[in-house]
Amino acid sequence: MAYPSAVLSLCLGPTFVVLSKTVHSLNLKLGTLSDIHIATRILGAYCKCGAVDYACQLFDEIALLPFLMDVMSWNTIISGCIHNERNVEAFSYFKHMLRNSDEGKGLVPDSYTLSSLLSSSHCLGNNVNTGKQLHGYAIKTGIISGVSVGNALITLYANWGHTSESKLVFQSMPQLNVVSWTALISGYAQNISDKEEAVQLFVQMVREERPNQFTWASLFSLFADSAWLMQGICFISLALKMGFLSFLHVQNSLVGFFADCGCLEEAKATFDVILAPDIVSWNSLLKGYSQLGLGDEALHVFKEMCNKGSKPDSITFLLVLSACSHSGKTSHGLALYRKMEEDYNIEPRTEHVSCIVNLLGRAGKIGEAVEFIQNVRCQLGSSVWRTLLGACRAHGDSQELAEMAAKELLLLEPYDAEAFIVLSHIYAASGRWNRVRHLRQKMKEKGVEKEPGFSLIQVNHRVHTFVAADWAHPCIYEIVTSVIELTNNIKDEDEFNSLDYCGVDRKRYNGQSGSAKKRRRVLRVIQVQSILSPLESETREIILGNISADKGVELKHKETRTCLFSVSISGLSFGCLGKSKTVGLSLSGIELQ
Secondary structure: OOHHHHHHHHOOOHHHHHHHHHHHHHHHHHOOOOOHHHHHHHHHHHHHOOOHHHHHHHHHHHHOOHHHOOHHHHHHHHHHHHHOOOHHHHHHHHHHHHHHHHOOOOOOOOHHHHHHHHOOHHHHOOOHHHHHHHHHHHHHHOHHHOHHHHHHHHHHHHHOOOHHHHHHHHHHOOOOOHHHHHHHHHHHHOOHHHHHHHHHHHHHHHHHOOOOHHHHHHHHHHOOOHHHHHHHHHHHHHHHHHOOOOOHHHHHHHHHHHHHOOOHHHHHHHHHOOOOOOHHHHHHHHHHHHHOOOHHHHHHHHHHHHHOOOOOOHHHHHHHHHHHHHHOOHHHHHHHHHHHHHOOOOOOOHHHHHHHHHHHHHOOOHHHHHHHHHHOOOOOOHHHHHHHHHHHHHHOOOHHHHHHHHHHHHHHOOOOHHHHHHHHHHHHHOOOHHHHHHHHHHHHHHOOOOOOOEEEEEEOOEEEEEEOOOOOOOOHHHHHHHHHHHHHHOOOHHHHHHOOOOOOOOHHHHOOOOOHHHHHHHHHHHHHHHHHOOOHHHHHHHHHHHHHHOOOOOEEEEEOOOOOEEEEEOOEEEEEOOOOEOOOEEEOOEEEO
């Protein structure tokens, strides 16, 4: 009598809703819904098909007969709601389950119930308190001893950036498996300050537990930085020795690793050996071209992808649009945006809108960018207004639009430091120093602080990290000495005026009267202050590279925050414009890729 329910294992998508309903009707007609196992399978089929409303209706009918209920049926409806992002219903059923447990009906949540709730970061969002309450409940009931619950807690805290809590959970687990190790390594990989600890953890793991393909994928995402290129290459050899380079997850991660390091030839070579590339493979390759602003190459890969039958997703379009915006391909980007909507029925997100605003802004079409923003249908996020604000600053003739963009940005993110800083730079460029002082005072009153930037440089296979306003480095004396020598090489005010010192009031220099000697002395003071203070980590990093270059060592450079700066160091040019891009330059004949 229960055989019709056997076909429910085929119901794995929205197209099978009708089949699920047919099986439900047959079992209802045959009177077999009193079998909780059959009812639970129908519940699961509805959830897998996305028909959560039908699942909830069936569950509520079953709940009228409490003697039929078991923990599996509760777990099925809770995990189904989470899978379909029906978070309110999931927690409502969990609370109902707890109430039944308190009433002595024997329906106590098990490790699967709790791990389902904890493993879904989109379910909890940034609600740290709810996550900690679930953690406390797990400790109180003893469910914390389950490996699946511990793994879910490690992942949850890591997604929130609380790697110290993830490590505590990891160390307190009575039993570990490969998922435990992978979850903590993946959590460390999301935070640049924890990269060295992640490598040490992986080395320890190799001694105690055999990694799987997901562990290797997480590890190579950790090395996705030009300063860590050589370390990543060393681990590729180990992955080859252990036989993991044939797994698609690892191959995709390797393509992303080389692309993020700026090694596009190696990324393309790795991509070419993938037998059946999926959408992640294509997107990983496109990411490399997008980061370096290679619009022609990105468009060529996109065309090749479509010709081979792979269907692009929203991330694909985002990457190609970004490449077009950084390479000045305005018409191609706009055509691609229309194609995304009309041919692929992909709804634009705020990230796509930001790319188009950036595309038009770089072309100097600020008015068209504003018109485009006004006509989009999706909800605008802060990145759109941040991009428009940056475009206004780049062109310097749109103060009213800049003020409007900053106002909209601060409505969404009242403590966004970039809105204050960029707007103050716009005011400074036009000489409105009263407005600059007003903005800085407002930042101080609201407690808004600028996020410090950092830069990485690899010297002789050792990674040096420079953080803004942090001068604790063994070579700091040589670095400062080189910066002062740099100022002595600037011989006249024409060179000084050619430099872009953000926020420097040139009236301090131009307003000076008296002898040329006095003017030169004031010039030196402004130069030293301007170089040692606002240029921050990038200056110290590149000076260290200059000091090390005469030894013929290999250098790798990575900068991680937008910097508008151009200066000559002993006749060698250095320029940096962009965010999270590998910048190529030459120091004493040493090439930095």
